[in-house]
Amino acid sequence: xxxxxxxxxxxxxxxxxxxxxxxxxxxxxxxxxxxxxxxxxxxxxxxxxxxxxxxxxxxxxxxxxxxxxxxxxxxxxxxxxxxxxxxxxxxxxxxxxxxxxxxxxxxxxxxxxxxxxxxxxxxxxxxxxxxxxxxxxxxxxxxxxxxxxxxxxxxxxxxxxxxxxxxxxxxxxxxxxxxxxxxxxxxxx
Amino acid sequence: xxxxxxxxxxxxxxxxxxxxxxxxxxxxxxxxxxxxxxxxxxxxxxxxxxxxxxxxxxxxxxxxxxxxxxxxxxxxxxxxxxxxxxxxxxxxxxxxxxxxxxxxxxxxxxxxxxxxxxxxxxxxxxxxxxxxxxxxxxxxxxxxxxxxxxxxxxxxxxxxxxxxxxxxxxxxxxxxxxxxxxxxxxxxx
Numbered sequence: 001x002x003x004x005x006x007x008x009x010x011x012x013x014x015x016x017x018x019x020x021x022x023x024x025x026x027x028x029x030x031x032x033x034x035x036x037x038x039x040x041x042x043x044x045x046x047x048x049x050x051x052x053x054x055x056x057x058x059x060x061x062x063x064x065x066x067x068x069x070x071x072x073x074x075x076x077x078x079x080x081x082x083x084x085x086x087x088x089x090x091x092x093x094x095x096x097x098x099x100x101x102x103x104x105x106x107x108x109x110x111x112x113x114x115x116x117x118x119x120x121x122x123x124x125x126x127x128x129x130x131x132x133x134x135x136x137x138x139x140x141x142x143x144x145x146x147x148x149x150x151x152x153x154x155x156x157x158x159x160x161x162x163x164x165x166x167x168x169x170x171x172x173x174x175x176x177x178x179x180x181x182x183x184x185x186x187x188x189x
Numbered sequence: 190x191x192x193x194x195x196x197x198x199x200x201x202x203x204x205x206x207x208x209x210x211x212x213x214x215x216x217x218x219x220x221x222x223x224x225x226x227x228x229x230x231x232x233x234x235x236x237x238x239x240x241x242x243x244x245x246x247x248x249x250x251x252x253x254x255x256x257x258x259x260x261x262x263x264x265x266x267x268x269x270x271x272x273x274x275x276x277x278x279x280x281x282x283x284x285x286x287x288x289x290x291x292x293x294x295x296x297x298x299x300x301x302x303x304x305x306x307x308x309x310x311x312x313x314x315x316x317x318x319x320x321x322x323x324x325x326x327x328x329x330x331x332x333x334x335x336x337x338x339x340x341x342x343x344x345x346x347x348x349x350x351x352x353x354x355x356x357x358x359x360x361x362x363x364x365x366x367x368x369x370x371x372x373x374x375x376x377x378x
Contacts, residue, residue, distance in 0.1 A: 021275040028276070029302050030251075030265040032243075032258035054221075059269070062219075062251045069221035076219040080248070085291070086210040087217070102274070113218050 001041050001175040003034060005188050008154065014181040018128070018159060026125055026153065027060045038175060039067020042123060042151040045173045047072060049148040051121035053114065055079070055136055057107055060125040064153050068123050076123075077114065079107040079136060088112060092142050094135035107132070109139050116144035127152035127174055130161025137168055154178060157189065190230050190364040192223060194377050197343065203370040207317070207348060215314055215342065216249045227364060228256020231312060231340040234362045236261060238337040240310035242303065244268070244325055246296055249314040253342050257312050265312075266303065268296035268325060277301060281331050283324035296321070298328050305333035316341035316363055319350025326357055343367060346378065 013021040025031035042064065054076040056065035062078050069076040083091065083106075090111035098105040114120065120140045122133055133150055140147045147170050155162065155174030165172055177189040202210040214220035231253065243265040245254035251267050258265040272280065272295075279300035287294040303309065309329045311322055322339055329336045336359050344350065344363030351361055366378040 015275060019275060023275055023299065023302075025264075027273075028266065028269065028299055030255055030258065030267070032255055032261075032263065032265060035255060036259055058248045059251070059267070062248070063255045063265075066219055066221055066224060066252045066255065069219065070225055072221075074221065075214075076221055076252075077217065078219070078248070080217065084216075086204060086208060086212055110212065110217055113212075 001038070003037055004153070004176045007031070007034060008176055008178070008188065009186060012186050014184065014186060018156065018181070020154070020156065020178060020181065020186070022154070026063070030063045035063050035067045038064050038153055040071050041175055042068040042173070043071030046121050046149045046151060046171070049119065049121070049171070051119050051148050053077060053118045053120050054123050055114070055120050055140065056123050057132055057136060061123060064125060065123040068121070068151065072121070074121070077109060079109050079139070081105050081108070083108050092139040094138060096131045096135045107135050107139065111143070114140065114143035114145050118143070118145040119148045120145050121149050121151060122147065123151045125153050127155040127161045127172070128159040130164035133161070134164060137165070149173070190227070192226055193342070193365045196220070196223060197365055197367070197377065198375060201375050203373065203375060207345065207370070209343070209345065209367060209370060209375070211343070215252070219252045224252050224256045227253050227342055229260050230364055231257040231362070232260030235310050235338045235340060235360075238308065238310070238360070240308050240337050242266060242307045242309050243312050244298075244303070244309050244329065245312050246321055246325060250312060253314060254312040257310070257340065261310070263310075266298060268298045268328070270294050270297070272297050281328040283327060285320045285324045296324050296328070300332070303329065303332035303334050307332070307334040308337045309334050310338045310340060311336065312340045314342050316344040316350045316361070317348040319353035322350065323353060326354070338362070
């Protein structure tokens with residue numbers, strides 16, 4: 001996606017250790033217009049799988065997932081990191097390593113948010129190691145629903161996430177793919 | 190806002206202690222269509238103040254804030270709870286009591302995300318005690334920017350937030366106002 005790629009090359013920063021900072025348009029400040037075209041593009045790539053629900057993880061997945069949900073006319077569920085007191089007792093929970101915060105993070109989804117009839121599209125800001133998305137997919141499976149696809153705004157192909165997720169047997173789409181980062185240079189496919 | 194009020198009366202649950210659960214459309218699952226009309230309504234109420242930036246707090250403020258940002262054609266900044274390694278050293282930070290999680294939560298905004306030229310509209314999911322929004326307003330002040338308004342999706346008028354924020358001298362708008370909750374009954378103004 002042209003606009004996204006230009007934005008990454010112009011404003012993205014390689015912080016080292018495989019971390020790409022995109023704080024000016026995705027991870028801290030959100031470019032509203034970019035999110036609309038990101039959401040439309042994700043919807044374009046997956047509408048024919050008829051997803052009934054979009055699943056993402058807080059925090060930075062929410063904006064692109066909601067925009068995809070708007071164009072797919074589907075509700076969006078975001079896995080929470082902390083079980084708030086407004087959550088029911090019955091939950092699905094996974095623990096994944098946290099890339100940018102260190103340590104681990106929980107992914108929590110109330111059991112009544114995904115039904116066995118749902119066709120679930122997972123949307124996240126990054127596809128890196130794939131461990132967060134793998135955990136979300138495993139929640140979809142536990143809920144008895146059908147996973148129909150995985151959409152990421154930015155893929156870092158050098159972290160092997162696509163290989164990790166391929167056994168799930170669903171289409172995986174990324175709107176921009178970072179092949180490598182060296183010093184100030186970000187190389188897109 | 191009619192659609193929002195109907196949704197609150199139909200799907201909202203009084204959990205006691207002043208907590209309103211709206212997990213099916215705002216705080217865990219997000220109703221994409223509702224977010225579009227919520228965003229458009231917030232934009233309608235504030236566009237004539239010419240906001241250049243929308244400021245919110247993770248997590249549940251993000252979806253309505255981004256939709257408002259779309260209709261206002263303004264970028265959205267969300268205050269983070271945890272300083273991620275992608276954040277610069279210079280930050281604004283406030284600590285506020287957390288309503289639904291207990292304890293306190295930090296609100297962190299990178300200093301370069303708000304400039305003194307910005308006209309900032311604060312958007313959040315709830316206006317309850319007003320302490321989170323007050324802290325965001327104080328970050329706007331520290332950044333030397335101008336606060337132009339406060340928009341909340343749902344106000345719980347019995348928690349006194351509007352009184353707390355009135356001294357800020359900016360328009361405060363809520364799309365639905367919960368006056369009281371008793372047992373199964375939610376009373377909207």
